[in-house]
Amino acid sequence: MNPEGIPEQLGWIFGRRSVRAYGPGAIGDDQVEILLRAAMAAPSAVAKDPWRFVVVRDRSLLARLAGNLSNGSMLDQAPLGIVVAGDLHAAHDRQLSYLLQDCAAAIENLLLSAHGLGLGACWLGIHPRQHRIDFVTNLLCLPEAVIPVACIALGQPAETKEPRSRFNPAWVHRDRW
Amino acid sequence: MNPEGIPEQLGWIFGRRSVRAYGPGAIGDDQVEILLRAAMAAPSAVAKDPWRFVVVRDRSLLARLAGNLSNGSMLDQAPLGIVVAGDLHAAHDRQLSYLLQDCAAAIENLLLSAHGLGLGACWLGIHPRQHRIDFVTNLLCLPEAVIPVACIALGQPAETKEPRSRFNPAWVHRDRW
Numbered sequence: 001m002n003p004e005g006i007p008e009q010l011g012w013i014f015g016r017r018s019v020r021a022y023g024p025g026a027i028g029d030d031q032v033e034i035l036l037r038a039a040m041a042a043p044s045a046v047a048k049d050p051w052r053f054v055v056v057r058d059r060s061l062l063a064r065l066a067g068n069l070s071n072g073s074m075l076d077q078a079p080l081g082i083v084v085a086g087d088l089h090a091a092h093d094r095q096l097s098y099l100l101q102d103c104a105a106a107i108e109n110l111l112l113s114a115h116g117l118g119l120g121a122c123w124l125g126i127h128p129r130q131h132r133i134d135f136v137t138n139l140l141c142l143p144e145a146v147i148p149v150a151c152i153a154l155g156q157p158a159e160t161k162e163p164r165s166r167f168n169p170a171w172v173h174r175d176r177w
Numbered sequence: 178m179n180p181e182g183i184p185e186q187l188g189w190i191f192g193r194r195s196v197r198a199y200g201p202g203a204i205g206d207d208q209v210e211i212l213l214r215a216a217m218a219a220p221s222a223v224a225k226d227p228w229r230f231v232v233v234r235d236r237s238l239l240a241r242l243a244g245n246l247s248n249g250s251m252l253d254q255a256p257l258g259i260v261v262a263g264d265l266h267a268a269h270d271r272q273l274s275y276l277l278q279d280c281a282a283a284i285e286n287l288l289l290s291a292h293g294l295g296l297g298a299c300w301l302g303i304h305p306r307q308h309r310i311d312f313v314t315n316l317l318c319l320p321e322a323v324i325p326v327a328c329i330a331l332g333q334p335a336e337t338k339e340p341r342s343r344f345n346p347a348w349v350h351r352d353r354w
Contacts (some may be wrong), residue, residue, distance in 0.1 A: 009294075019221060033344075037344040039192070041342040043195060054350045055351055098305070104279075105285040109289075111220070140353050141354045167213060167224055172229075172232065173231045175230070176318045177320065
């Protein structure tokens with residue numbers, strides 16, 4: 001383990017950081033497919049896989065997302081965004097909790113695989129903000145039961161950040177609280 | 178990319194599988210700390226880090242968890258379990274949605290890092306099942322605002338599974354649904 005307590009063999013997990021600045025350079029459909037394969041390699045409750053994905057490359061759609069998602073302005077520079085949503089009819093027992101947990105696990109895999117491919121990515125929250133949910137639902141023509149959870153901005157990284165953890169020993173308990 | 182469409186440079190993400198059978202062999206506190214550092218390297222909404230962890234090694238507690246969590250019987254053979262919970266007072270805007278998403282991202286990092294260390298792990302759901310929430314809350318003396326999300330069983334793997342994705346092209350849309 002290095003001085004910051006980050007084990008070198010797990011650098012791929014500690015090196016993933018939110019990248020909000022993107023330079024020129026496309027992201028091909030082959031790379032997008034790898035990201036989606038990684039996302040769908042996550043576990044889901046009872047393997048119901050309620051996750052759904054909308055790959056947004058249309059510049060006018062990206063501009064509208066950039067203008068309506070909090071801290072989402074980088075989408076105006078990004079070659080693409082991936083909206084991750086959950087189908088409530090597909091989720092285990094139609095529970096929103098499972099939908100959110102399953103989508104979040106898939107998103108984390110997507111972010112880690114983007115980092116593994118040398119891409120930059122940032123998680124932009126949609127759920128539970130109702131005005132963002134409504135906006136994205138209307139913009140992307142989502143069916144009624146499909147709930148947008150987040151939009152992942154993706155691009156060639158134009159900023160570098162050091163690996164880190166926000167490890168806090170105060171958040172760890174032994175056997176009982 | 179190999180014939181199954183799994184890129185070899187991302188083997189660590191596709192090779193993580195739910196491992197439910199454990200052999201003899203302890204997991205030291207040094208390895209547990211790496212797992213927790215990896216979990217806390219996940220992103221969280223507005224970096225509020227609402228995740229909390231209870232590392233359970235006590236055999237009587239593990240036996241009670243094994244008997245009360247659905248499909249959790251492997252906890253009776255596991256050297257430890259880690260209960261991941263969220264503090265609703267710490268979550269962004271005190272929203273359960275953010276708590277669940279943040280904890281799920283941390284859990285996925287924990288599972289991936291366990292795989293990276295050669296350990297076996299399995300995600301056992303707690304939230305949103307109220308009887309499981311109440312049982313774990315009482316057993317581990319969780320404060321009122323701390324909501325248990327899942328218990329991660331951990332051990333030396335006694336089964337091997339092939340890397341895979343459950344990639345389904347029908348779950349992918351372009352620009353609009």
